[in-house]
Amino acid sequence: MSLRFSLKKSFPGFDSNVELSAENEMTVLFGPSGAGKSLILKMISGIVRPDSGVICVDGQTVFDSSGGVDIPMRNRKIGFLFQDYALFPHMTVRENIAYGVTSNHKGEKNGRVKELMEIMRLSGLEGSYPHEISGGQKQRTALARTLASEPRLLLLDEPFSALDFQVREKLRADLANIHELFPVTAILVTHDLEEAFMLGQRIAVINGGRFEQVGSREDVFYRPATRNVARFAGTRNIFDGRVAGIRGEEVEIDCPELGVIKTHVPERLGLAGGRPVTFCIRPEEILVIRPDKGLGRVSDNIVEGDILSTTGRGSTHVLHLRAGQAGALLRIELPNFVMRKLGLEAGKRIKVSLKKENIWVIP
């Protein structure tokens, strides 16, 4: 199963121009609100007509503006999980799921509904109405209804945004399992970083109606293609500098805020001396040097600074560090036990290392 699309759509003050192909995997469209994520799903499914472009599902062209192809929604065989699930309020859980079954054979239909209800852990709720069940149950009912129609492609529009924080994590794991059971091509839209990382085998980062990067989650998280991608992916430490020296793959960057920073840059980037560059390092990749141990073998990019504040975030703490010559602000994320062990608190002066291999130069 596969999906390939290339779409253009303009509105006053906003236009979208995107291209993607996906195989049997879960691709996450990740980006801020208003970036045009849901619009893409609506165009693929046929709810919104693109101005121009092509959509191919499983090799079948379902939309082609130049060829005059526009297959109606009902014949596209695309499953759509709406943000608020769009369960039919006048039908029971069972009736909702049965609505999606394409077979007209009664026994076959009942068997399929029963099977889906078991897989989705909905047994016992056959006669309940949507307003009587929990958010998670609603989501699973909607998913069962969609899967009952045996879609070639599954589109999931912010499937967890209507749910409580506590149940989200479990339901994300559920969704990942269900996707393993029904390995269709799936596109999931989210603005939640954690969700994107947890569910996306591939991530497409979208901003202002355009993809800024499409790649594996490791690429997006550790090797962002643009400054925006770095920002959206939670790489808070982004700095500008100028190439000061190149020795093979080893590059020295002169950064007004942090001083001279050394890093590795693949030769294919073809950096030249004097060229302005942007580089970044993730908050959890910054190494805090133990005051009692000295530098030891660590020698990369040592930066000294004062802790401005510490903020607890559950299992980790975030430190803000005023560092370097120009007082650059570094954000560092550490496990709580490290915080305790090193006795880190606001006002203390510490040394950190921005290790060469953890620095990424945005091409």
Add this chain to the structure above:
Amino acid sequence: MDLFPLYLTIKVSFTAAAFTIAAGLVLARLMAKRDFFAKNIIDTLIMQPLVIPPTVLGYYLLTALGASSPLGRFLERLGIRIVFTWKGAVVASIVSSFPLFAKPALAAFEGVSADLENAARLLGKTEFEVFRTVTLPLAWRGLAAGAVMAFARATGEFGATLMVAGNIPGLTQTMPLAIYDAVQTGNAFAANVMVGVITVFSFAVLYAAGRFSRVRF
């Protein structure tokens, strides 16, 4: 007592309500799902019968359907006579009751979430199936309430009916017209009975409409 006015009122109201509902459904459905240039104008036109005097409405219809108008002559050639027949009473009732059905019907259709209809389409349903299994069941309370109100309005039609159908006993005299006649001729008994029937009926209708429009979901 003459039962003809009661019989005629029932016949006229049911016929008018059937036309009103059929045309109102089509129009409301079109207006709810589409945005078009003339939408506001049509909306205003639909509402007109609620605010212009029934006699004026009757005058319009008399002029439009009478023997001197092209439409009237055309219908005459087909052997259909509207003015001063019971059919005239039906036309008057349709026009004056139309907004009472079309408006709530439009609101009821607009109240059905587009997501629900799209969900049904994406599950492989044709437009007719979507309408039958999703739109109609979700809108039916509003539709039923509107239908009841339109029917009630049709039974009480007086002014426009008088203009178009006249007040011919045994031919076009509906209950509201008969009540007027009874009072004019001092037949207090007949007037009281008919007023009683209409009062009870109106109360029952409003009560039923109230129950229909209560939302369950």
